[in-house]
Amino acid sequence: MKLVIDDTRCKGCNLCVMVCPYHIFQEGRTSNRRGIFVPELDRPERCTNCRLQPLYQRRLCGVCQMICPDQAISWLHEAPFEPHKVVIEY
Numbered sequence: 001m002k003l004v005i006d007d008t009r010c011k012g013c014n015l016c017v018m019v020c021p022y023h024i025f026q027e028g029r030t031s032n033r034r035g036i037f038v039p040e041l042d043r044p045e046r047c048t049n050c051r052l053q054p055l056y057q058r059r060l061c062g063v064c065q066m067i068c069p070d071q072a073i074s075w076l077h078e079a080p081f082e083p084h085k086v087v088i089e090y
């Protein structure tokens with residue numbers, strides 16, 4: 001799973017920055033084309049959902065998503081790791 005912020009919805013209120021227990025959301029340092037300072041993600045793979053949602057088959061934690069007033073936070077399914085055929089030459 002991959003944590004994403006929809007920068008067309010986010011208004012930079014930083015509520016997500018305040019609630020995440022892992023401090024994954026950091027206050028934005030540059031404004032986007034709408035003049036919004038969208039939070040930056042610090043190693044989002046640490047998020048409980050990113051790590052464990054596929055294993056438990058349900059949403060975990062999710063506090064950031066619940067508190068976001070603009071429904072800007074979501075998780076994307078990532079394509080499973082593609083196995084590669086490995087040929088070993090002796």
Ligand code: SF4
Nearest residue numbers: 020047048061062064
């Ligand atoms: S779901 Fe929880 S751990 Fe993951 S980014 Fe949101 S608040 Fe942080």
Ligand code: SF4
Nearest residue numbers: 010011013014016068
């Ligand atoms: S809580 Fe939502 S709207 Fe507020 S800064 Fe975070 S992503 Fe943006």
